[in-house]
Amino acid sequence: MTLQMVILLPMVFLVMFTAVQAGLWFHxxxxxxxxxxxxxxxxxxxxxxxxxxxxxxxxxxxAAGGDGVLLQAATIGxxxxxxxxxTVTGTAQSVIPGWAPPIEQSATVPVERITTPTGAFTNPExxxxxxxxxxx
Numbered sequence: 001m002t003l004q005m006v007i008l009l010p011m012v013f014l015v016m017f018t019a020v021q022a023g024l025w026f027h028x029x030x031x032x033x034x035x036x037x038x039x040x041x042x043x044x045x046x047x048x049x050x051x052x053x054x055x056x057x058x059x060x061x062x063a064a065g066g067d068g069v070l071l072q073a074a075t076i077g078x079x080x081x082x083x084x085x086x087t088v089t090g091t092a093q094s095v096i097p098g099w100a101p102p103i104e105q106s107a108t109v110p111v112e113r114i115t116t117p118t119g120a121f122t123n124p125e126x127x128x129x130x131x132x133x134x135x136x
Contacts, residue, residue, distance in 0.1 A: 017095050025101050028092035031069045035060040036107035039086030043077045044109035053077035053086045061088070069093070070103060083108050 035057040043053025054077035061073050073090035085108040091100040 021095050021101075024094070025092045025103075028070050028090070028101075028103050029105060031061065031064045032073075032088040032090065032103050032105040033107065035064070035075070036086045036088045036105045039075060039077055039088070040084055040107040040109045043079050043086055044084035044111050046112040046114065048079065048084065048112075050077035050079040050084065050086075053079065053084060057086050057088055071100070079111065082111055084111055 038060045039053040039055075039057030041053075042048050042056040043050055054075040057075040057077070058073070061070060061075070067073075070088075070090040071093065073088065075086060075088050077086045078084070085106055087104065087106040089102070089104045092103055094100055
């Protein structure tokens with residue numbers, strides 16, 4: 001009986017620690033992805049900027065638990081002419097001393113922009129003589 005406990009008890013603890021660590025990692029990853037998506041939404045808005053998206057992602061992280069969820073978090077926002085991307089990096093909480101699982105999540109959205117027609121609308125079927133080109 002003692003031999004079984006010596007062998008089984010460490011296995012039970014290993015499984016429990018692995019399950020807890022996996023939960024912490026997945027939660028940190030989901031929060032980082034949510035922050036990146038929120039930051040990308042702000043950066044991709046018509047008047048948005050990359051730094052505004054990064055700041056919005058940092059605010060999202062703080063509201064979601066801050067260092068209690070994602071340690072050493074950093075946000076980077078980039079806005080181009082057609083897309084805005086926000087990347088969130090950090091490490092997940094760990095129950096294993098000395099191990100820090102890395103997290104990196106990015107979100108990209110198209111940039112909102114208002115376009116105006118470059119020329120007047122023309123109807124290719126209208127010929128200017130009142131006839132639309134059909135036959136009777």
